[in-house]
Amino acid sequence: MSDIDIKRISYLAKLKLPEEKEEFYANSLKEIIKWVDNLKKIDTKEVKPLHNVTEKTESIRNDEVYKNNSVEEILDNAPERAQNFFKVPKVVE
Amino acid sequence: MKQSISQIKSSLQKKEISVEELHDEFFKIAKSNINNSYNLILDKEHNKSFITESQKRYDNSKPLPLDGIPLGIKDLFCTKGIRTTASSKILSNFIPNYESFVTQQLLKDGSIFLGKNNCDEFAMGSSNETSHFGPVVNPWKNKNEPDNNLVPGGSSGGSAAAVAEGSCVASMGTDTGGSIRQPASLCGIVGLKPTFGSCSRWGIVAFASSLDQAGPLTNCVEDAAHILNSISKFDFNDSTSSNHTRDDYVSELNQKTDQKIKIGIPSDYLQGVSKDILNQIENTKKVLSKNNIEFLDVKFSTTEYALSTYYILAPAEASSNLARYDGIRYGVREKGENLDDIYLNSRTEGFGDEVTRRILIGAYVLSAGYYDAYYRQAQKVRRLIKNDFQRIFEEVDFILTPTTPNEAFKIGDKLDPISMYKNDIYTVPTSLAGLPGISIPSGLSSNGLPLGIQFIGNYFQEKKLLQIAALAEKELAFNE
Numbered sequence: 001m002s003d004i005d006i007k008r009i010s011y012l013a014k015l016k017l018p019e020e021k022e023e024f025y026a027n028s029l030k031e032i033i034k035w036v037d038n039l040k041k042i043d044t045k046e047v048k049p050l051h052n053v054t055e056k057t058e059s060i061r062n063d064e065v066y067k068n069n070s071v072e073e074i075l076d077n078a079p080e081r082a083q084n085f086f087k088v089p090k091v092v093e
Numbered sequence: 094m095k096q097s098i099s100q101i102k103s104s105l106q107k108k109e110i111s112v113e114e115l116h117d118e119f120f121k122i123a124k125s126n127i128n129n130s131y132n133l134i135l136d137k138e139h140n141k142s143f144i145t146e147s148q149k150r151y152d153n154s155k156p157l158p159l160d161g162i163p164l165g166i167k168d169l170f171c172t173k174g175i176r177t178t179a180s181s182k183i184l185s186n187f188i189p190n191y192e193s194f195v196t197q198q199l200l201k202d203g204s205i206f207l208g209k210n211n212c213d214e215f216a217m218g219s220s221n222e223t224s225h226f227g228p229v230v231n232p233w234k235n236k237n238e239p240d241n242n243l244v245p246g247g248s249s250g251g252s253a254a255a256v257a258e259g260s261c262v263a264s265m266g267t268d269t270g271g272s273i274r275q276p277a278s279l280c281g282i283v284g285l286k287p288t289f290g291s292c293s294r295w296g297i298v299a300f301a302s303s304l305d306q307a308g309p310l311t312n313c314v315e316d317a318a319h320i321l322n323s324i325s326k327f328d329f330n331d332s333t334s335s336n337h338t339r340d341d342y343v344s345e346l347n348q349k350t351d352q353k354i355k356i357g358i359p360s361d362y363l364q365g366v367s368k369d370i371l372n373q374i375e376n377t378k379k380v381l382s383k384n385n386i387e388f389l390d391v392k393f394s395t396t397e398y399a400l401s402t403y404y405i406l407a408p409a410e411a412s413s414n415l416a417r418y419d420g421i422r423y424g425v426r427e428k429g430e431n432l433d434d435i436y437l438n439s440r441t442e443g444f445g446d447e448v449t450r451r452i453l454i455g456a457y458v459l460s461a462g463y464y465d466a467y468y469r470q471a472q473k474v475r476r477l478i479k480n481d482f483q484r485i486f487e488e489v490d491f492i493l494t495p496t497t498p499n500e501a502f503k504i505g506d507k508l509d510p511i512s513m514y515k516n517d518i519y520t521v522p523t524s525l526a527g528l529p530g531i532s533i534p535s536g537l538s539s540n541g542l543p544l545g546i547q548f549i550g551n552y553f554q555e556k557k558l559l560q561i562a563a564l565a566e567k568e569l570a571f572n573e
Binding site: 004016018029031036037039049053054089090091 | 290303397422430432436453471
Protein backbone atom coordinates (compact mmCIF):
# COMPACT_ATOMS: atom_id res chain seq x y z
CA MET A 1 0.00 0.00 0.00
CA SER A 2 1.33 3.39 -0.95
CA ASP A 3 1.62 6.15 1.60
CA ILE A 4 -1.47 8.17 2.31
CA ASP A 5 -1.41 11.79 1.22
CA ILE A 6 -3.40 13.07 4.16
CA LYS A 7 -3.34 16.68 2.95
CA ARG A 8 -4.93 15.71 -0.34
CA ILE A 9 -7.54 13.41 1.22
CA SER A 10 -8.53 15.99 3.80
CA TYR A 11 -8.85 18.67 1.15
CA LEU A 12 -11.08 16.35 -0.92
CA ALA A 13 -13.28 16.08 2.16
CA LYS A 14 -13.13 19.85 2.72
CA LEU A 15 -11.33 19.51 6.02
CA LYS A 16 -8.31 21.48 7.17
CA LEU A 17 -6.60 19.28 9.73
CA PRO A 18 -4.43 21.12 12.21
CA GLU A 19 -0.79 20.20 11.48
CA GLU A 20 -0.28 18.53 14.84
CA LYS A 21 -3.15 16.14 14.06
CA GLU A 22 -2.17 15.22 10.51
CA GLU A 23 0.03 12.36 11.64
CA PHE A 24 -2.62 11.05 14.01
CA TYR A 25 -5.19 10.82 11.23
CA ALA A 26 -2.68 9.55 8.66
CA ASN A 27 -1.67 6.68 10.95
CA SER A 28 -5.22 5.89 11.87
CA LEU A 29 -6.24 5.84 8.22
CA LYS A 30 -3.26 3.66 7.30
CA GLU A 31 -4.15 1.13 9.98
CA ILE A 32 -7.77 0.91 8.92
CA ILE A 33 -6.94 0.64 5.23
CA LYS A 34 -4.52 -2.17 6.06
CA TRP A 35 -7.23 -3.86 8.10
CA VAL A 36 -9.77 -3.76 5.25
CA ASP A 37 -7.19 -4.90 2.70
CA ASN A 38 -8.26 -8.54 3.13
CA LEU A 39 -11.11 -7.91 0.68
CA LYS A 40 -8.61 -7.75 -2.16
CA LYS A 41 -7.95 -11.48 -2.04
CA ILE A 42 -11.56 -12.37 -2.89
CA ASP A 43 -12.26 -13.22 -6.50
CA THR A 44 -15.22 -11.06 -7.52
CA LYS A 45 -14.77 -11.07 -11.31
CA GLU A 46 -18.22 -12.59 -11.81
CA VAL A 47 -19.98 -10.64 -9.05
CA LYS A 48 -22.12 -7.58 -9.64
CA PRO A 49 -21.88 -4.76 -7.09
CA LEU A 50 -24.83 -4.52 -4.70
CA HIS A 51 -26.20 -1.00 -4.25
CA ASN A 52 -29.53 -1.66 -2.61
CA VAL A 53 -30.04 -4.81 -0.58
CA THR A 54 -33.71 -5.35 -1.23
CA GLU A 55 -33.26 -4.51 -4.93
CA LYS A 56 -37.00 -4.69 -5.54
CA THR A 57 -37.97 -1.68 -3.50
CA GLU A 58 -36.31 1.13 -5.42
CA SER A 59 -39.18 3.16 -6.68
CA ILE A 60 -39.79 6.32 -8.62
CA ARG A 61 -42.56 8.84 -8.18
CA ASN A 62 -44.02 11.67 -10.16
CA ASP A 63 -42.08 14.88 -9.91
CA GLU A 64 -44.79 16.96 -8.34
CA VAL A 65 -44.27 20.10 -6.36
CA TYR A 66 -45.49 20.12 -2.75
CA LYS A 67 -45.28 23.26 -0.75
CA ASN A 68 -44.36 22.02 2.69
CA ASN A 69 -41.80 24.63 3.64
CA SER A 70 -41.80 28.36 3.87
CA VAL A 71 -38.81 30.52 3.01
CA GLU A 72 -38.94 32.09 6.46
CA GLU A 73 -38.86 28.74 8.24
CA ILE A 74 -35.89 27.57 6.23
CA LEU A 75 -33.96 30.80 6.66
CA ASP A 76 -34.53 30.60 10.42
CA ASN A 77 -31.69 28.10 10.55
CA ALA A 78 -29.31 30.13 8.37
CA PRO A 79 -26.14 31.27 10.16
CA GLU A 80 -26.26 34.49 8.15
CA ARG A 81 -28.95 35.84 5.88
CA ALA A 82 -29.71 38.89 3.81
CA GLN A 83 -33.35 39.35 2.86
CA ASN A 84 -34.44 36.04 1.35
CA PHE A 85 -30.92 34.76 0.76
CA PHE A 86 -28.20 32.82 2.55
CA LYS A 87 -25.35 35.24 3.01
CA VAL A 88 -21.76 34.29 2.10
CA PRO A 89 -18.58 36.27 1.36
CA LYS A 90 -18.23 37.66 -2.14
CA VAL A 91 -17.43 34.86 -4.63
CA VAL A 92 -17.10 36.86 -7.84
CA GLU A 93 -13.98 38.92 -8.34
CA MET B 94 -40.94 -4.39 37.81
CA LYS B 95 -41.33 -2.35 34.65
CA GLN B 96 -44.72 -2.26 32.99
CA SER B 97 -45.32 -3.06 29.34
CA ILE B 98 -47.16 -0.74 26.95
CA SER B 99 -50.23 -3.01 27.15
CA GLN B 100 -50.19 -2.93 30.95
CA ILE B 101 -49.79 0.86 31.04
CA LYS B 102 -52.62 1.32 28.56
CA SER B 103 -54.81 -0.94 30.64
CA SER B 104 -54.08 1.14 33.77
CA LEU B 105 -54.91 4.31 31.85
CA GLN B 106 -58.14 2.78 30.59
CA LYS B 107 -59.15 1.70 34.09
CA LYS B 108 -58.32 5.19 35.40
CA GLU B 109 -55.80 3.76 37.86
CA ILE B 110 -53.47 6.45 36.62
CA SER B 111 -53.96 9.59 34.50
CA VAL B 112 -51.92 10.47 31.42
CA GLU B 113 -50.49 13.42 33.33
CA GLU B 114 -49.45 11.30 36.31
CA LEU B 115 -47.84 8.81 33.95
CA HIS B 116 -45.98 11.60 32.17
CA ASP B 117 -44.80 13.12 35.46
CA GLU B 118 -43.52 9.79 36.75
CA PHE B 119 -41.18 9.35 33.77
CA PHE B 120 -40.45 13.05 33.33
CA LYS B 121 -39.10 13.21 36.89
CA ILE B 122 -36.52 10.50 36.20
CA ALA B 123 -35.66 11.92 32.77
CA LYS B 124 -35.23 15.41 34.23
CA SER B 125 -32.56 14.23 36.67
CA ASN B 126 -30.63 12.92 33.63
CA ILE B 127 -28.18 11.12 35.90
CA ASN B 128 -26.76 9.00 33.08
CA ASN B 129 -26.64 11.82 30.52
CA SER B 130 -28.99 9.84 28.32
CA TYR B 131 -30.80 12.98 27.10
CA ASN B 132 -29.45 15.87 25.05
CA LEU B 133 -32.71 17.69 25.58
CA ILE B 134 -35.72 17.14 27.84
CA LEU B 135 -38.99 18.74 26.78
CA ASP B 136 -40.56 20.75 29.57
CA LYS B 137 -44.06 19.92 30.71
CA GLU B 138 -45.45 23.06 29.14
CA HIS B 139 -44.46 21.78 25.68
CA ASN B 140 -46.39 18.54 26.23
CA LYS B 141 -49.39 20.01 27.99
CA SER B 142 -51.77 19.92 25.03
CA PHE B 143 -50.62 16.41 24.05
CA ILE B 144 -51.33 15.21 27.59
CA THR B 145 -54.77 16.85 27.66
CA GLU B 146 -55.76 15.48 24.25
CA SER B 147 -54.57 12.00 25.16
CA GLN B 148 -56.54 12.03 28.42
CA LYS B 149 -59.67 13.10 26.52
CA ARG B 150 -59.34 10.08 24.24
CA TYR B 151 -59.06 7.77 27.25
CA ASP B 152 -62.05 9.48 28.83
CA ASN B 153 -64.02 8.83 25.64
CA SER B 154 -62.75 5.22 25.60
CA LYS B 155 -61.15 5.78 22.20
CA PRO B 156 -57.42 5.66 22.88
CA LEU B 157 -54.94 5.54 20.01
CA PRO B 158 -52.46 2.62 19.78
CA LEU B 159 -49.72 4.38 21.77
CA ASP B 160 -51.86 6.92 23.56
CA GLY B 161 -50.08 8.70 26.39
CA ILE B 162 -47.01 6.46 26.22
CA PRO B 163 -43.88 8.48 27.14
CA LEU B 164 -41.11 7.89 24.61
CA GLY B 165 -37.51 8.93 24.14
CA ILE B 166 -36.33 9.82 20.64
CA LYS B 167 -32.74 9.45 19.49
CA ASP B 168 -31.36 12.88 18.69
CA LEU B 169 -30.95 11.80 15.07
CA PHE B 170 -34.65 12.08 14.19
CA CYS B 171 -35.67 15.52 12.99
CA THR B 172 -38.42 16.81 15.27
CA LYS B 173 -40.29 19.91 14.17
CA GLY B 174 -39.46 22.93 16.29
CA ILE B 175 -37.30 20.80 18.63
CA ARG B 176 -33.53 21.06 18.52
CA THR B 177 -31.99 18.10 16.65
CA THR B 178 -28.22 17.86 16.95
CA ALA B 179 -27.12 14.32 15.96
CA SER B 180 -24.99 14.81 19.12
CA SER B 181 -22.70 16.99 17.03
CA LYS B 182 -21.26 20.46 17.39
CA ILE B 183 -22.00 21.40 13.79
CA LEU B 184 -25.76 20.81 14.28
CA SER B 185 -25.84 21.98 17.90
CA ASN B 186 -28.16 24.89 17.01
CA PHE B 187 -30.31 23.16 14.37
CA ILE B 188 -34.09 23.35 14.76
CA PRO B 189 -35.82 21.37 11.99
CA ASN B 190 -38.92 22.81 10.38
CA TYR B 191 -40.22 19.32 9.61
CA GLU B 192 -40.96 16.10 11.47
CA SER B 193 -39.34 12.79 10.44
CA PHE B 194 -41.73 10.22 8.99
CA VAL B 195 -41.18 7.79 11.86
CA THR B 196 -41.78 10.37 14.62
CA GLN B 197 -44.86 11.61 12.72
CA GLN B 198 -46.33 8.10 13.01
CA LEU B 199 -45.54 7.91 16.72
CA LEU B 200 -47.21 11.27 17.35
CA LYS B 201 -50.20 10.29 15.22
CA ASP B 202 -50.60 7.22 17.43
CA GLY B 203 -50.79 9.35 20.56
CA SER B 204 -47.37 8.86 22.14
CA ILE B 205 -45.71 11.69 24.05
CA PHE B 206 -42.06 12.60 23.51
CA LEU B 207 -40.07 13.25 26.67
CA GLY B 208 -36.89 14.36 24.99
CA LYS B 209 -34.04 13.69 22.60
CA ASN B 210 -31.69 10.88 23.53
CA ASN B 211 -27.95 11.28 23.43
CA CYS B 212 -26.10 9.14 20.86
CA ASP B 213 -22.72 8.89 19.19
CA GLU B 214 -21.96 11.88 16.95
CA PHE B 215 -23.85 11.32 13.69
CA ALA B 216 -24.47 7.77 14.99
CA MET B 217 -20.81 6.87 14.45
CA GLY B 218 -19.64 4.82 17.40
CA SER B 219 -20.28 1.73 19.49
CA SER B 220 -20.00 3.23 22.99
CA ASN B 221 -21.72 6.63 22.92
CA GLU B 222 -18.36 8.20 23.73
CA THR B 223 -18.15 10.22 20.50
CA SER B 224 -21.11 12.46 21.44
CA HIS B 225 -20.33 16.18 21.50
CA PHE B 226 -22.45 16.32 24.67
CA GLY B 227 -20.38 13.78 26.59
CA PRO B 228 -20.67 10.04 27.14
CA VAL B 229 -23.78 8.27 28.39
CA VAL B 230 -23.36 6.11 31.49
CA ASN B 231 -24.76 2.58 31.47
CA PRO B 232 -27.23 2.22 34.40
CA TRP B 233 -25.70 -1.19 35.09
CA LYS B 234 -22.53 -1.67 37.18
CA ASN B 235 -19.98 -4.45 37.17
CA LYS B 236 -20.56 -6.12 40.56
CA ASN B 237 -16.84 -6.68 41.01
CA GLU B 238 -15.93 -3.07 40.16
CA PRO B 239 -19.05 -1.13 41.18
CA ASP B 240 -17.32 2.28 41.13
CA ASN B 241 -16.54 2.22 37.42
CA ASN B 242 -18.83 3.87 34.92
CA LEU B 243 -19.53 1.64 31.95
CA VAL B 244 -20.53 2.48 28.38
CA PRO B 245 -24.13 1.79 27.32
CA GLY B 246 -22.98 0.77 23.83
CA GLY B 247 -23.78 2.82 20.77
CA SER B 248 -24.68 4.54 18.77
CA SER B 249 -28.21 4.53 20.30
CA GLY B 250 -26.60 4.52 23.77
CA GLY B 251 -28.78 7.26 25.23
CA SER B 252 -31.90 5.46 24.01
CA ALA B 253 -30.80 2.17 25.58
CA ALA B 254 -29.76 3.77 28.88
CA ALA B 255 -33.00 5.78 29.04
CA VAL B 256 -35.14 2.65 28.73
CA ALA B 257 -32.92 0.72 31.17
CA GLU B 258 -32.95 3.52 33.78
CA GLY B 259 -36.75 3.75 33.48
CA SER B 260 -36.96 7.35 32.25
CA CYS B 261 -39.12 6.41 29.25
CA VAL B 262 -41.24 3.41 28.28
CA ALA B 263 -39.41 2.95 24.98
CA SER B 264 -37.07 4.90 22.75
CA MET B 265 -36.64 5.21 19.01
CA GLY B 266 -33.17 4.38 17.78
CA THR B 267 -31.42 3.88 14.48
CA ASP B 268 -29.18 1.03 13.43
CA THR B 269 -26.55 1.17 10.70
CA GLY B 270 -24.20 -1.63 11.75
CA GLY B 271 -25.62 -2.60 15.15
CA SER B 272 -26.53 0.73 16.73
CA ILE B 273 -29.84 -0.52 18.15
CA ARG B 274 -28.98 -4.13 18.93
CA GLN B 275 -25.55 -3.66 20.53
CA PRO B 276 -26.61 -1.00 23.10
CA ALA B 277 -29.81 -2.96 23.82
CA SER B 278 -27.63 -5.96 24.63
CA LEU B 279 -25.23 -3.99 26.85
CA CYS B 280 -28.13 -2.37 28.75
CA GLY B 281 -30.24 -5.52 29.21
CA ILE B 282 -33.19 -4.49 27.04
CA VAL B 283 -34.78 -5.42 23.69
CA GLY B 284 -33.62 -3.79 20.44
CA LEU B 285 -35.12 -4.41 17.01
CA LYS B 286 -33.60 -3.49 13.66
CA PRO B 287 -36.26 -4.04 11.01
CA THR B 288 -35.56 -5.09 7.41
CA PHE B 289 -34.01 -2.30 5.36
CA GLY B 290 -36.95 -0.58 3.69
CA SER B 291 -39.49 -1.26 6.47
CA CYS B 292 -39.33 2.12 8.16
CA SER B 293 -38.82 5.33 6.26
CA ARG B 294 -35.48 7.11 6.60
CA TRP B 295 -37.09 10.44 5.72
CA GLY B 296 -36.14 13.05 8.29
CA ILE B 297 -33.46 10.94 9.96
CA VAL B 298 -30.02 12.57 9.88
CA ALA B 299 -28.30 10.34 7.32
CA PHE B 300 -25.18 8.33 8.11
CA ALA B 301 -25.00 5.50 5.53
CA SER B 302 -28.15 5.53 3.44
CA SER B 303 -27.97 1.94 2.17
CA LEU B 304 -27.75 0.67 5.77
CA ASP B 305 -29.58 3.11 8.08
CA GLN B 306 -32.80 1.80 9.57
CA ALA B 307 -35.02 3.03 12.41
CA GLY B 308 -36.20 0.71 15.16
CA PRO B 309 -37.36 0.55 18.76
CA LEU B 310 -35.48 -0.05 22.02
CA THR B 311 -37.91 -1.45 24.57
CA ASN B 312 -38.32 -3.35 27.82
CA CYS B 313 -39.94 -6.36 26.18
CA VAL B 314 -40.59 -7.93 22.78
CA GLU B 315 -44.28 -7.06 22.87
CA ASP B 316 -43.45 -3.36 23.26
CA ALA B 317 -41.18 -3.60 20.20
CA ALA B 318 -44.14 -5.08 18.29
CA HIS B 319 -46.36 -2.17 19.38
CA ILE B 320 -43.84 0.41 18.17
CA LEU B 321 -43.21 -1.46 14.92
CA ASN B 322 -46.94 -1.46 14.20
CA SER B 323 -46.80 2.31 14.36
CA ILE B 324 -43.62 3.03 12.39
CA SER B 325 -43.45 0.34 9.70
CA LYS B 326 -45.25 1.98 6.79
CA PHE B 327 -44.62 2.87 3.18
CA ASP B 328 -43.42 6.42 2.62
CA PHE B 329 -43.13 7.86 -0.85
CA ASN B 330 -40.51 10.34 0.34
CA ASP B 331 -38.01 7.50 0.85
CA SER B 332 -37.19 5.84 -2.47
CA THR B 333 -36.05 2.67 -0.66
CA SER B 334 -39.25 2.39 1.40
CA SER B 335 -41.01 -0.90 0.72
CA ASN B 336 -44.72 -0.82 -0.15
CA HIS B 337 -45.59 -4.38 0.88
CA THR B 338 -48.57 -4.97 3.16
CA ARG B 339 -47.51 -4.95 6.80
CA ASP B 340 -48.63 -7.53 9.35
CA ASP B 341 -50.14 -6.73 12.70
CA TYR B 342 -47.13 -7.55 14.83
CA VAL B 343 -48.92 -7.57 18.21
CA SER B 344 -52.09 -9.62 17.82
CA GLU B 345 -50.49 -12.99 17.05
CA LEU B 346 -47.28 -12.46 18.93
CA ASN B 347 -47.77 -15.42 21.25
CA GLN B 348 -49.36 -17.71 18.72
CA LYS B 349 -47.69 -21.09 18.51
CA THR B 350 -47.08 -22.87 15.26
CA ASP B 351 -47.37 -26.63 14.83
CA GLN B 352 -44.58 -26.65 12.33
CA LYS B 353 -41.08 -27.48 13.36
CA ILE B 354 -38.88 -24.39 13.61
CA LYS B 355 -35.29 -24.62 12.48
CA ILE B 356 -32.72 -22.28 13.97
CA GLY B 357 -29.20 -22.09 12.59
CA ILE B 358 -26.24 -21.30 14.80
CA PRO B 359 -23.13 -20.19 12.90
CA SER B 360 -20.32 -22.07 14.58
CA ASP B 361 -17.71 -19.68 13.19
CA TYR B 362 -19.32 -16.86 15.18
CA LEU B 363 -18.60 -18.73 18.39
CA GLN B 364 -14.94 -19.49 17.90
CA GLY B 365 -12.85 -17.95 20.62
CA VAL B 366 -15.73 -16.24 22.43
CA SER B 367 -15.77 -16.06 26.22
CA LYS B 368 -17.54 -18.65 28.33
CA ASP B 369 -20.07 -16.03 29.41
CA ILE B 370 -21.11 -15.40 25.80
CA LEU B 371 -21.13 -19.09 24.91
CA ASN B 372 -23.40 -19.75 27.89
CA GLN B 373 -26.04 -17.41 26.45
CA ILE B 374 -26.29 -19.51 23.31
CA GLU B 375 -26.17 -22.82 25.15
CA ASN B 376 -28.82 -21.70 27.60
CA THR B 377 -31.11 -20.43 24.84
CA LYS B 378 -30.76 -23.74 23.04
CA LYS B 379 -31.64 -25.59 26.20
CA VAL B 380 -34.77 -23.60 27.07
CA LEU B 381 -36.07 -23.53 23.49
CA SER B 382 -35.43 -27.10 22.42
CA LYS B 383 -38.55 -28.44 24.12
CA ASN B 384 -40.69 -26.24 21.83
CA ASN B 385 -40.40 -28.35 18.69
CA ILE B 386 -37.36 -26.34 17.67
CA GLU B 387 -34.39 -27.90 15.98
CA PHE B 388 -30.95 -26.30 16.13
CA LEU B 389 -28.60 -26.71 13.20
CA ASP B 390 -24.99 -25.80 12.73
CA VAL B 391 -24.67 -23.40 9.79
CA LYS B 392 -21.53 -22.15 8.11
CA PHE B 393 -20.96 -18.75 6.57
CA SER B 394 -18.15 -18.29 4.11
CA THR B 395 -18.02 -14.49 4.33
CA THR B 396 -17.92 -13.69 8.06
CA GLU B 397 -14.28 -12.61 8.08
CA TYR B 398 -14.97 -10.04 5.35
CA ALA B 399 -18.07 -8.41 6.83
CA LEU B 400 -16.36 -5.81 9.01
CA SER B 401 -13.96 -4.79 6.24
CA THR B 402 -16.84 -4.43 3.81
CA TYR B 403 -18.78 -2.35 6.32
CA TYR B 404 -15.84 -0.08 7.15
CA ILE B 405 -15.44 0.76 3.48
CA LEU B 406 -19.09 1.21 2.54
CA ALA B 407 -20.37 3.01 5.64
CA PRO B 408 -17.63 5.68 5.70
CA ALA B 409 -17.94 6.12 1.92
CA GLU B 410 -21.64 6.83 2.23
CA ALA B 411 -21.00 8.95 5.31
CA SER B 412 -18.42 11.13 3.61
CA SER B 413 -20.91 11.75 0.84
CA ASN B 414 -23.89 12.35 3.18
CA LEU B 415 -21.93 14.65 5.47
CA ALA B 416 -20.80 16.82 2.57
CA ARG B 417 -23.97 18.85 3.17
CA TYR B 418 -22.64 20.29 6.42
CA ASP B 419 -20.82 23.36 5.21
CA GLY B 420 -21.97 26.14 7.53
CA ILE B 421 -24.00 27.91 4.84
CA ARG B 422 -27.68 27.03 5.17
CA TYR B 423 -27.92 25.70 8.71
CA GLY B 424 -25.69 24.53 11.53
CA VAL B 425 -22.72 26.29 13.06
CA ARG B 426 -20.68 28.54 10.77
CA GLU B 427 -17.08 29.37 11.57
CA LYS B 428 -15.45 32.56 10.37
CA GLY B 429 -13.53 32.58 7.10
CA GLU B 430 -12.09 35.14 4.69
CA ASN B 431 -13.73 33.53 1.68
CA LEU B 432 -16.32 30.86 0.93
CA ASP B 433 -13.81 28.02 0.84
CA ASP B 434 -12.44 29.06 4.23
CA ILE B 435 -15.94 29.00 5.69
CA TYR B 436 -16.46 25.46 4.40
CA LEU B 437 -13.09 24.26 5.67
CA ASN B 438 -13.28 25.95 9.06
CA SER B 439 -16.92 25.05 9.75
CA ARG B 440 -16.34 21.40 8.92
CA THR B 441 -12.99 21.06 10.67
CA GLU B 442 -14.27 22.72 13.84
CA GLY B 443 -17.72 21.18 13.61
CA PHE B 444 -16.86 17.47 13.43
CA GLY B 445 -15.33 15.39 16.23
CA ASP B 446 -12.45 12.93 15.85
CA GLU B 447 -14.41 9.81 14.94
CA VAL B 448 -16.59 11.56 12.39
CA THR B 449 -13.51 13.21 10.86
CA ARG B 450 -11.81 9.82 10.70
CA ARG B 451 -14.76 8.23 8.91
CA ILE B 452 -15.11 11.10 6.46
CA LEU B 453 -11.41 10.69 5.64
CA ILE B 454 -11.75 6.91 5.16
CA GLY B 455 -14.72 7.55 2.90
CA ALA B 456 -12.96 10.22 0.88
CA TYR B 457 -9.97 7.89 0.49
CA VAL B 458 -11.87 4.79 -0.68
CA LEU B 459 -13.91 6.88 -3.11
CA SER B 460 -10.96 8.82 -4.51
CA ALA B 461 -9.59 8.34 -8.00
CA GLY B 462 -7.35 5.30 -8.20
CA TYR B 463 -8.84 3.59 -5.16
CA TYR B 464 -12.53 3.48 -6.04
CA ASP B 465 -12.42 0.10 -7.80
CA ALA B 466 -10.02 -1.51 -5.35
CA TYR B 467 -11.99 -0.56 -2.26
CA TYR B 468 -15.48 0.81 -2.78
CA ARG B 469 -16.52 -1.26 -5.78
CA GLN B 470 -14.88 -4.38 -4.42
CA ALA B 471 -16.73 -3.90 -1.11
CA GLN B 472 -20.04 -3.58 -2.95
CA LYS B 473 -19.31 -6.85 -4.70
CA VAL B 474 -18.41 -8.58 -1.45
CA ARG B 475 -21.62 -7.18 -0.01
CA ARG B 476 -23.50 -9.23 -2.60
CA LEU B 477 -21.56 -12.33 -1.59
CA ILE B 478 -22.54 -11.68 2.04
CA LYS B 479 -26.18 -11.32 1.06
CA ASN B 480 -25.99 -14.54 -1.00
CA ASP B 481 -24.42 -16.29 1.97
CA PHE B 482 -27.44 -15.40 4.14
CA GLN B 483 -29.88 -16.39 1.42
CA ARG B 484 -28.23 -19.80 1.10
CA ILE B 485 -28.52 -20.33 4.86
CA PHE B 486 -32.16 -19.19 4.94
CA GLU B 487 -32.96 -22.02 2.52
CA GLU B 488 -32.10 -24.40 5.37
CA VAL B 489 -33.31 -22.56 8.46
CA ASP B 490 -36.04 -20.17 9.63
CA PHE B 491 -33.85 -18.09 11.92
CA ILE B 492 -30.23 -17.58 12.79
CA LEU B 493 -29.19 -17.29 16.43
CA THR B 494 -26.00 -15.47 17.45
CA PRO B 495 -24.65 -13.56 20.41
CA THR B 496 -25.42 -9.84 19.98
CA THR B 497 -22.01 -8.66 21.12
CA PRO B 498 -18.63 -10.30 21.72
CA ASN B 499 -18.40 -8.80 25.21
CA GLU B 500 -20.27 -7.22 28.11
CA ALA B 501 -20.36 -3.45 28.74
CA PHE B 502 -16.85 -2.07 29.12
CA LYS B 503 -15.42 0.88 31.03
CA ILE B 504 -15.78 4.39 29.64
CA GLY B 505 -12.42 5.25 28.06
CA ASP B 506 -11.32 1.62 27.81
CA LYS B 507 -11.22 1.08 24.06
CA LEU B 508 -9.08 3.76 22.52
CA ASP B 509 -8.09 2.39 19.15
CA PRO B 510 -10.79 2.45 16.48
CA ILE B 511 -10.36 -1.10 15.21
CA SER B 512 -10.97 -2.73 18.60
CA MET B 513 -14.06 -0.54 18.91
CA TYR B 514 -15.25 -1.52 15.42
CA LYS B 515 -14.98 -5.21 16.37
CA ASN B 516 -17.84 -4.71 18.84
CA ASP B 517 -20.22 -4.95 15.90
CA ILE B 518 -18.91 -8.22 14.53
CA TYR B 519 -22.24 -10.06 15.03
CA THR B 520 -24.53 -7.24 13.97
CA VAL B 521 -22.74 -5.86 10.91
CA PRO B 522 -23.30 -8.87 8.58
CA THR B 523 -27.08 -8.64 9.11
CA SER B 524 -26.99 -4.93 8.33
CA LEU B 525 -25.01 -5.46 5.14
CA ALA B 526 -27.56 -8.05 4.02
CA GLY B 527 -30.42 -5.71 5.03
CA LEU B 528 -32.05 -8.42 7.15
CA PRO B 529 -34.05 -7.87 10.33
CA GLY B 530 -32.42 -8.66 13.66
CA ILE B 531 -33.57 -8.47 17.25
CA SER B 532 -31.51 -8.53 20.42
CA ILE B 533 -33.14 -9.76 23.61
CA PRO B 534 -31.61 -10.06 27.08
CA SER B 535 -30.50 -13.61 27.71
CA GLY B 536 -28.72 -13.57 31.06
CA LEU B 537 -25.97 -12.05 33.13
CA SER B 538 -22.23 -12.30 32.81
CA SER B 539 -20.05 -13.45 35.71
CA ASN B 540 -19.66 -9.73 36.50
CA GLY B 541 -23.42 -9.38 36.82
CA LEU B 542 -23.78 -7.46 33.56
CA PRO B 543 -26.51 -8.08 30.99
CA LEU B 544 -25.81 -10.00 27.81
CA GLY B 545 -28.01 -10.44 24.78
CA ILE B 546 -28.71 -12.87 22.00
CA GLN B 547 -29.65 -11.94 18.46
CA PHE B 548 -32.24 -13.62 16.28
CA ILE B 549 -31.96 -12.87 12.57
CA GLY B 550 -34.93 -13.42 10.29
CA ASN B 551 -35.50 -13.42 6.55
CA TYR B 552 -36.54 -10.28 4.63
CA PHE B 553 -39.73 -8.65 5.95
CA GLN B 554 -40.38 -11.59 8.30
CA GLU B 555 -40.62 -9.32 11.34
CA LYS B 556 -43.82 -11.01 12.49
CA LYS B 557 -42.17 -14.43 12.77
CA LEU B 558 -39.01 -12.88 14.16
CA LEU B 559 -40.94 -11.18 16.95
CA GLN B 560 -42.79 -14.44 17.66
CA ILE B 561 -39.60 -16.45 18.15
CA ALA B 562 -38.08 -13.61 20.20
CA ALA B 563 -41.20 -13.49 22.41
CA LEU B 564 -41.03 -17.22 22.93
CA ALA B 565 -37.34 -17.08 23.83
CA GLU B 566 -37.98 -14.14 26.13
CA LYS B 567 -40.66 -16.10 27.95
CA GLU B 568 -38.56 -19.24 28.24
CA LEU B 569 -35.52 -17.38 29.41
CA ALA B 570 -37.75 -15.48 31.86
CA PHE B 571 -34.97 -13.07 32.48
CA ASN B 572 -35.72 -10.52 35.14
CA GLU B 573 -33.32 -8.08 36.68
